[in-house]
Amino acid sequence: MKPSFAIVGCGKVGTALGINLSKAGYRLAGLSCRAEESAKKAAEITGAEEYSHIPWDITKNVDIIFITTPDGVITEVCGEIARNGGLSEASIVLHCSGSHPSTILSPARETGASIGSMHPLQSFAAADHARNSFEGIIVSTEGDNEAVNISKEMAKDLGATCITIKTEAKTLYHASAVVACNYLVTLQDFAVRLMEAAGISGKEAFQVLKPLVMGTLSNIEKAGTVKALTGPIARGDVETVKTHVNDIRSREPDLIALYNTLGLHTITIAEAGGTLSEEAAGELRQILSGKD
Numbered sequence: 001m002k003p004s005f006a007i008v009g010c011g012k013v014g015t016a017l018g019i020n021l022s023k024a025g026y027r028l029a030g031l032s033c034r035a036e037e038s039a040k041k042a043a044e045i046t047g048a049e050e051y052s053h054i055p056w057d058i059t060k061n062v063d064i065i066f067i068t069t070p071d072g073v074i075t076e077v078c079g080e081i082a083r084n085g086g087l088s089e090a091s092i093v094l095h096c097s098g099s100h101p102s103t104i105l106s107p108a109r110e111t112g113a114s115i116g117s118m119h120p121l122q123s124f125a126a127a128d129h130a131r132n133s134f135e136g137i138i139v140s141t142e143g144d145n146e147a148v149n150i151s152k153e154m155a156k157d158l159g160a161t162c163i164t165i166k167t168e169a170k171t172l173y174h175a176s177a178v179v180a181c182n183y184l185v186t187l188q189d190f191a192v193r194l195m196e197a198a199g200i201s202g203k204e205a206f207q208v209l210k211p212l213v214m215g216t217l218s219n220i221e222k223a224g225t226v227k228a229l230t231g232p233i234a235r236g237d238v239e240t241v242k243t244h245v246n247d248i249r250s251r252e253p254d255l256i257a258l259y260n261t262l263g264l265h266t267i268t269i270a271e272a273g274g275t276l277s278e279e280a281a282g283e284l285r286q287i288l289s290g291k292d
């Protein structure tokens with residue numbers, strides 16, 4: 001028989017875990033929100049056996065406790081549950097934060113419980129329960145052995161792929177996810193601004209760029225970042241880069257620092273690919289450092 005679980009904090013991730021782990025055969029013993037009414041609503045959606053606005057009422061005698069509140073109150077909520085007898089030595093307490101390590105659950109460990117983090121590397125949309133699936137996504141885990149083992153098992157049962165990471169590496173792991181996801185948006189916004197400056201309207205601008213973006217992602221997947229790099233820096237085309245810098249500086253001056261910073265890092269990638277001569281790399285560094 002699969003273990004039982006409880007959810008404390010029934011927002012986007014808590015509700016998604018409730019629905020999907022129940023479907024996978026785990027018993028949703030109870031869930032808790034600050035407001036009794038929200039807990040009742042979440043219980044109706046997930047089919048939880050019990051609900052309460054008092055978390056320790058629904059965490060007692062449950063195998064796995066997920067604390068899926070906002071990150072800033074995880075330790076506080078965990079401490080309240082531990083102090084009020086909501087845990088035992090057999091309890092496994094997990095949170096789902098990407099940036100925080102399992103050690104923020106230390107009040108639970110002091111009671112003898114096992115602690116861990118189980119982070120779904122995915123964006124969960126507000127209350128879109130039907131779409132908030134774990135199928136095919138990556139889940140990372142770290143913490144005590146019992147917590148890591150059960151996280152791996154649950155991830156597998158949810159159709160996700162589980163990776164283990166070092167507790168002390170969580171901040172860098174999360175920074176990587178922010179760059180890959182959020183800064184991709186920033187990069188597209190930057191490209192759209194330049195396309196608009198070139199006279200292609202806002203709505204069309206991304207559509208014009210989209211095949212290029214998708215093709216590049218596909219190349220990265222096939223060959224890795226170094227081999228996927230094309231364009232003037234990879235070719236050592238110093239004159240083209242010089243004209244970019246001059247035009248952006250005069251037409252969109254607030255974007256030049258970002259263009260230069262990205263260009264300087266791109267030189268390093270081109271050097272790793274062996275497509276750039278030492279001389280061209282030096283000239284490009286001069287231009288992109290604003291020294292030309």
Ligand SMILES: NC(=O)c1ccc[n+]([C@@H]2O[C@H](COP(=O)([O-])OP(=O)(O)OC[C@H]3O[C@@H](n4cnc5c(N)ncnc54)[C@H](OP(=O)(O)O)[C@@H]3O)[C@@H](O)[C@H]2O)c1
Pocket residue numbers: 008009010011012013014032033034035038068069070071073077095096097098119120121122123124125
């Ligand atoms: N959303 C995502 O895309 C995503 C992705 C990966 C990981 N995560 C992680 O998943 C966790 C939950 O995020 P979320 O996006 O699901 O947040 P959310 O939608 O804002 O839900 C948080 C829930 O916690 C409840 N809550 C707030 N304070 C509480 C307290 N003191 N005691 C009990 N319940 C409390 C809130 O309901 P009431 O205010 O009604 O109590 C709400 O239902 C976070 O650790 C987050 O970093 C989120």
